[in-house]
Amino acid sequence: MKLLYCKNCHDIIKLQYTPRFCRCERIGGVYVNILDIAVFGEKKLAVPLGIANPSFYKAIDNQPIEDLGNNGEVFLSFIIPKECSRVMYDADIKDYEKKEVPIQFTMNFKTKADLEKEKRNETSRQKVSE
Numbered sequence: 356m357k358l359l360y361c362k363n364c365h366d367i368i369k370l371q372y373t374p375r376f377c378r379c380e381r382i383g384g385v386y387v388n389i390l391d392i393a394v395f396g397e398k399k400l401a402v403p404l405g406i407a408n409p410s411f412y413k414a415i416d417n418q419p420i421e422d423l424g425n426n427g428e429v430f431l432s433f434i435i436p437k438e439c440s441r442v443m444y445d446a447d448i449k450d451y452e453k454k455e456v457p458i459q460f461t462m463n464f465k466t467k468a469d470l471e472k473e474k475r476n477e478t479s480r481q482k483v484s485e
C-alpha cells in the first residue's frame with residue numbers, strides 16, 4: 356500500500372481511490388490503479404511511502420501479546436524514489452474527484468484472523484442450510 360508524508364505538517368495519509376489530503380492540505384493523492392498514484396499540490400513537500408503488504412499483514416499476525424521491551428513486530432516499508440514511474444506528480448484533482456471506487460487491493464491480503472473469521476462464517480452458513 357502507498358502513503359504520502361507531508362514535509363510541512365508531518366501528516367501521513369493512506370492513499371485510497373478517492374483523493375485524500377494531509378492536515379495542512381498542501382499535498383494530497385489518490386490511487387489511479389492498483390499500482391500507480393497521482394499526487395496533488397506541492398511536489399517538494401510530498402514524500403511517497405510504500406508498505407510491503409505481505410510483510411505488513413504477516414506482522415499483524417505476529418503482533419506480540421505483551422511488551423517484551425523491543426519495538427514489536429517489524430514490517431517492511433520504504434521511501435519511494437523522487438522519480439518513479441508509479442508516481443505522477445502535479446496531478447489535477449478535477450480528474451479524480453468522481454472516480455468509481457474499486458474494491459481495495461489490500462483485500463487480497465488477509466490476516467490469519469480474517470481467514471479464521473471467513474471459515475467460521477462458512478461453517479455457520481452450512482449449519483443454517485442443513
Ligand SMILES: [Zn+2]
Nearest residue numbers: 361364377379
Ligand atoms: Zn501537510
